[in-house]
Amino acid sequence: MDELKLYTWIAVGGTFGLYFFLAWWARAGSTSEFYAAGGGITPMQNGMAIGADWMSAASFISMAGLIAFLGYGGSVFLMGWTGGYVLLAMCLAPYMRKHGKFTVPEFIGDRFYSRTARIVAVVCLIIASVTYIIGQMKGVGVAFSMFLEVEYETGLYIGMAVVFVYATLGGMKGITYTQIAQYVVLITAYTIPAIFISLQLTGNPIPQLGLGSTLADGSGVYLLDKLDQVVTQLGFKEYTTANMTGYVEMFAYTMSLMIGTAGLPHVIMRFFTVPSVKAARQSAGYALVFIALLYTVAPAVGAMARFNLMNTIEPAAGQNLEYAERPQWFKDWERTGLLQFEDKNGDGKIQYSADANSNEMVKVDRDIMVLANPSIANLPNWVIALVAAGGLAAALSTAAGLLLAISSAVSHDLMKGVLMPDMSEKNELRASRIVMTISIAFAGYLGLNPPGFAAGTVALAFGLAASSIFPALMMGIFSKKMNSKAAIAGMCAGLGVTMLYVFQHKGVMFIPELKYMGGMEENWFLGISPNAFGSVGALVNFAVAFIVLKATGPAPSHIQEMVDNFRTPHGEVAAAHDH
Amino acid sequence: METSYWQENLRLILICLAIWFIVSFGFGLLLVEPLNAIRLGGYKLGFWFAQQGSIYTFVGLIFWYTHKMNQLDKKYNVEDE
Numbered sequence: 156m157d158e159l160k161l162y163t164w165i166a167v168g169g170t171f172g173l174y175f176f177l178a179w180w181a182r183a184g185s186t187s188e189f190y191a192a193g194g195g196i197t198p199m200q201n202g203m204a205i206g207a208d209w210m211s212a213a214s215f216i217s218m219a220g221l222i223a224f225l226g227y228g229g230s231v232f233l234m235g236w237t238g239g240y241v242l243l244a245m246c247l248a249p250y251m252r253k254h255g256k257f258t259v260p261e262f263i264g265d266r267f268y269s270r271t272a273r274i275v276a277v278v279c280l281i282i283a284s285v286t287y288i289i290g291q292m293k294g295v296g297v298a299f300s301m302f303l304e305v306e307y308e309t310g311l312y313i314g315m316a317v318v319f320v321y322a323t324l325g326g327m328k329g330i331t332y333t334q335i336a337q338y339v340v341l342i343t344a345y346t347i348p349a350i351f352i353s354l355q356l357t358g359n360p361i362p363q364l365g366l367g368s369t370l371a372d373g374s375g376v377y378l379l380d381k382l383d384q385v386v387t388q389l390g391f392k393e394y395t396t397a398n399m400t401g402y403v404e405m406f407a408y409t410m411s412l413m414i415g416t417a418g419l420p421h422v423i424m425r426f427f428t429v430p431s432v433k434a435a436r437q438s439a440g441y442a443l444v445f446i447a448l449l450y451t452v453a454p455a456v457g458a459m460a461r462f463n464l465m466n467t468i469e470p471a472a473g474q475n476l477e478y479a480e481r482p483q484w485f486k487d488w489e490r491t492g493l494l495q496f497e498d499k500n501g502d503g504k505i506q507y508s509a510d511a512n513s514n515e516m517v518k519v520d521r522d523i524m525v526l527a528n529p530s531i532a533n534l535p536n537w538v539i540a541l542v543a544a545g546g547l548a549a550a551l552s553t554a555a556g557l558l559l560a561i562s563s564a565v566s567h568d569l570m571k572g573v574l575m576p577d578m579s580e581k582n583e584l585r586a587s588r589i590v591m592t593i594s595i596a597f598a599g600y601l602g603l604n605p606p607g608f609a610a611g612t613v614a615l616a617f618g619l620a621a622s623s624i625f626p627a628l629m630m631g632i633f634s635k636k637m638n639s640k641a642a643i644a645g646m647c648a649g650l651g652v653t654m655l656y657v658f659q660h661k662g663v664m665f666i667p668e669l670k671y672m673g674g675m676e677e678n679w680f681l682g683i684s685p686n687a688f689g690s691v692g693a694l695v696n697f698a699v700a701f702i703v704l705k706a707t708g709p710a711p712s713h714i715q716e717m718v719d720n721f722r723t724p725h726g727e728v729a730a731a732h733d734h
Numbered sequence: 735m736e737t738s739y740w741q742e743n744l745r746l747i748l749i750c751l752a753i754w755f756i757v758s759f760g761f762g763l764l765l766v767e768p769l770n771a772i773r774l775g776g777y778k779l780g781f782w783f784a785q786q787g788s789i790y791t792f793v794g795l796i797f798w799y800t801h802k803m804n805q806l807d808k809k810y811n812v813e814d815e
Contacts, residue, residue: 222785227766230784234758237789241754244796245747249803253814363786367775377776395781396770405763431814436803440796447789454785722740724807724814 162540163303170340170544171317174551177336178321178329186580189326189587190257190563196331196428202441204331205425207338207552209236209416209442210449211287212294213613215341215549220524222457223464226386226397229457231405235412237443237450242417244439248426250632252435254721257427258560259420259624260568266631268714269639270573275646277564279623280420283616284557284564285598287421290613291557292602294550298543301491301526308603314551315599322555322595323588327428330555337548342448344545348529348538349452352459355532362455382458385465388472390509394458400684408687415617415689418625421560432724460524463531468507468516475504484530493520554598562591615657618685622649622692630700635718636709641700649696656692657685739810746802750795758788 196204214236222229251262260280264273292311299310321329346362353365357378369377382394392398399405416422426435467485468476478498488494495518496505507516526546529539566587571578578586623646630637630645683691709715720726761769766780774782807813 227781227784230762230781233785234762234788237792238754238758241750241792241795245750245799364775367777367782369776379776379778379781395778396767402763406759409758409763433800433804433807433814436796436800440793440800443793443796447793451786451789722743723812725812726814 159536159539160303162537163543166537166540166544167303167547170336170548173336174317174321174333177332178325181329181332182324186257186567186584186587188328189584190424190427190559190567195430198429198434198437199441200331200335201425201429201434201438202443202445203338204334204428205422205438205442206445206449207334207341207548208425208556209422209446209553210338210341210549211553212291212298212546212550214449214453215345215546216294216525217522219453219456219460219528220521222454223461223524224521225399226392226394226458228397228399228405229454231399231408231412233450233454235409236416237446238409238413239416240439240443240446242413243423243426244436244443246632247417247423247628248435248439249432249724250721251423251628252426252429253432253724254717255427257424258563258567259423259628260564261572263624263627263631263642264568264572266714266717267627267637267639267642268711269643272627272639272643272646273568273572275643276624276627277568279619279646279650280564281561283419283619283624284421284561285601287613287616288554288557288561288594288598289601291550291554292598295547295554296602298546298550301543303543311599311602314547314554315595318551318554318558319592319595322558323591326587327424327559330559331428333555334552337552338445340548341545341552342445344541344548345449345456346452347541348532348534349456349459351534351538352463352528352532353455356459356462362452362459366455366458378462379458382462382465385462385469389465389469389507394461404683404687407683407690411621411687411689411693412617414625414693415619415621418620418623418628419616420564420620420624421556423628424560424563425556456525456528460528460531463528464519464524465507467531468505475506478503478505481505482531484527487530488523488527491523492518493523494518558591558594558598561594562587565590565594615654618653618657618689618692619650621689622653622696626693626696626700630697632718632722634704635715637700637704638707638710640707641703644703645696645700648699649692652695653688653692656688659685739806739812742806743803746799746806750799753795754792757783757791762788 218229218232218236221232251259254262254265256262256265260273260276263276264270292314295314296307296311299305299313300307303310305313321333325333349362350360353362354360356371357365357368358371359365359368366378369375370381374381379395387393399408426438429435429438467482470476478496485494489496495516497515497517499513499515500506505515506513508514526542529542566583570586571583626649627642627646630642761780762784766784769780769783770778772779777786
């Protein structure tokens with residue numbers, strides 16, 4: 156066994172052992188502990204747990220790669236996935252915490268005094284969370300197969316087993332403490348390579364500052380200026396100004412991600428774990444601090460990875476790398492098929508340019524940028540091992556949070572709330588563990604047989620949350636008069652419009668043959684891509700709800716009193732108005 | 735009494751969301767081209783807001799809002815235990 160593999164097994168094995176220990180130490184004994192960790196988590200702890208919950212395999216592995224190739228256009232992910240926390244802290248979390256229930260559908264059901272509203276919310280939640288979880292399960296399988304050279308399937312089974320043990324045992328309480336540990340692992344794994352690379356390239360150890368510094372080669376040229384120059388010479392768009400398809404698209408995309416973030420149930424749920432309204436506000440602040448640590452480093456990782464890649468292939472204009480002399484990491488990634496070279500002009504050298512006819516780097520998968528970054532920069536093996544453990548921590552922590560959101564929606568909202576209101580607490584706890592087991596098996600099955608639509612579904616998760624859950628919560632809190640009919644009509648309209656638009660351009664259930672208007676950009680409404688359409692869906696939701704409200708009259712007075720109650724931090728928690 | 739607590743809260747939220755909008759959608763997107771003429775070290779200013787500055791502002795905003803709300807809770811005597 157070579158050194159790298161040994162280090163990787165130590166890093167992965169050691170962190171997994173820690174997760175198991177924490178799960179056993181903090182196992183749950185009651186439904187309150189299982190769903191909301193007994194309400195006894197401090198804001199700082201909760202902030203870290205939210206950070207790990209939120210930052211998935213997509214944030215850890217894919218985002219910097221996206222930014223590396225999109226340049227300025229990648230900013231939509233940076234602003235979109237952080238800006239939502241401002242909305243959570245001010246517009247949603249404190250009031251939902253005050254209301255004092257376990258789940259998002261329960262809040263919607265109470266506020267809109269309607270079982271139908273609760274069931275609609277459960278459906279939105281399950282679709283959004285299941286689509287999200289497929290990506291995490293795939294991430295676990297890929298990370299294992301890449302770093303430890305076990306089969307993808309074996310990696311997936313190991314991941315399922317680990318999540319199963321600590322999620323079913325500990326519920327929210329166990330998951331919270333595990334997520335805190337996972338946050339520490341993933342942020343260390345992300346920043347250490349970034350610090351090394353920033354130091355190498357610019358002499359500044361802080362990546363956020365390194366990105367704005369001059370190169371360490373004595374030329375006195377700024378890193379970003381040099382990068383702009385290198386990429387434009389090869390015909391690519393200038394890095395610092397490269398747009399997506401336009402500012403309307405970027406605007407809509409950023410807005411969709413922001414309000415989608417604020418509407419994702421597995422994130423909101425975490426605010427029910429703190430002891431007070433004050434603590435809910437604070438934990439949103441801490442969460443964003445911990446998230447910002449990764450999100451402000453990511454643009455540096457992206458730009459520096461692109462810079463290193465370009466420099467390896469063409470160290471100086473016209474002096475292209477001989478294919479026969481390519482470095483080891485190049486060969487490693489060629490083996491996975493994620494990097495492909497084709498010697499089109501037969502000169503034995505690598506030409507990489509924006510011109511499809513002469514470009515010989517026929518495939519450079521974006522996802523490899525973070526994973527290959529340490530080897531491209533010649534970092535020591537223990538750093539590479541750390542990245543493997545970090546990627547797994549990111550995928551596992553998000554998967555566990557999503558599983559908890561799904562199982563609580565089924566056992567608490569559907570079974571206890573609608574089908575079997577007389578269920579005892581002990582039985583409910585047992586039911587939620589069973590539901591979680593089934594969810595893990597289902598997620599694993601989807602990871603083994605990824606449906607054709609897997610790639611398009613993360614966008615759908617955000618679109619759904621943005622167009623259905625977020626507006627319903629906002630109106631429930633900020634409009635006292637909003638009634639059940641209007642809210643349900645709004646949710647269905649927002650959801651419907653968004654799903655229709657996504658299916659129209661990506662195919663019904665993402666089967667490409669079934670797209671009924673073609674995926675062509677010419678047909679995009681105002682140039683907005685399906686991924687960015689959640690913001691339009693949200694507008695439709697608000698508009699429909701207020702029109703229906705005009706026609707049906709305000710909510711009953713006891714509901715308006717309940718709204719007054721959860722708008723103020725002190726006093727009794729409202730009694731449930733179940734019908 | 736409770737209405738004015740809520741109204742003061744709404745005013746705070748509006749101020750915060752205005753700043754939230756200006757640094758991200760304003761400086762980072764709509765005004766990015768004119769701002770890019772200004773430099774912040776190696777960063778073009780608009781680019782910096784889009785990839786760094788907006789995020790720092792978000793963090794500051796939440797803590798400022800939390801601080802103000804704690805004061806407001808005290809002023810109206812509506813703190814939770």
